[in-house]
Amino acid sequence: MKPTSPTDFWDSLAAFANPVPHDLPGAMRALGIEVLRELSKPDSTEYLARCPAHLTLTGKQDRRPSFSVNSSTGLHHCFSCGYAGPFIQLVEDGLGYNRIEAFQWIVRHGVYRTVEDTGPAPQAEDAVRITEASLALFIPPPPEACARRHLTPEACGDFGVLWKPEKRRWILPIRDPHTCELWGWQEKGKRFFRNYPTGIHKAQTLFGDLTWTGDTALLLESPLDAVRAHGLGIPGAFASFGAHVSEAQMRLLQTRCRHLILGLDNDAAGRTARDKIHGRWRPRGLPMKFLDYSHTTAKDLGDMSDADALSAYENAHHPWRRRR
């Protein structure tokens, strides 16, 4: 039975984002591609099968499994005839579907995900061994530094924020989202910031209380804004370390909350990122609201008074109901 035309605009968008079915070998089987072997790699599995395009492309059947599909990226490849592409292409070719129909087929085969920037497992470029002891050089942030940024010392303590006294810089730990193991930190001063060690995969985690789960989370760009929100009593405040929010970070949020308030910066880059996230994740069942900036010219939560920051949070609105 052929799928009907798309009813949801967001589905049409998601169809072009390399969707991969949750049960990849099951979906391969449904396409008539039998998985003959599994090859485990450090961060993924290759499902090996006889190449479905071989006969068409070479005039011969594939005798040894030359064809494989990667569990992490959904990319398929035949090392013998060169037939390769994203998973959705396999569905299009196999069933004679167009892209939207192929997408709907993937949706009908269970939960799907889209593959974008799922990088390799975190690994630092520098051969520096980071342990909790690496933080021993830093101290709790002094009260006057906290006051300047409207941060409470308690909120800094809760989020493990530290201070590098000789440079007067904030130290914002970057931790494994599942084990809370220390990967490194972001060092932030006046018009200065760097991530340490170089090459740290900050896009694979979030800043905030990584053990928190609850109803509504708030996503901000800057770690210090998350500390600010936490100090104001806002639950589930997380930061993405910048306007680029990765697929991995969104998945981490989706497993921690049922609703998400997007509090990316009140500037062009922040708004673009916000709309993109909404377009990609709303169809995947994560209801979202936008932080309300209608009463302020502040660029982010950190630039607002306490009253304005709380109002921005409490008046968070649905995308299609922009206030004023």
Ligand SMILES: [Zn+2]
């Ligand atoms: Zn082939």
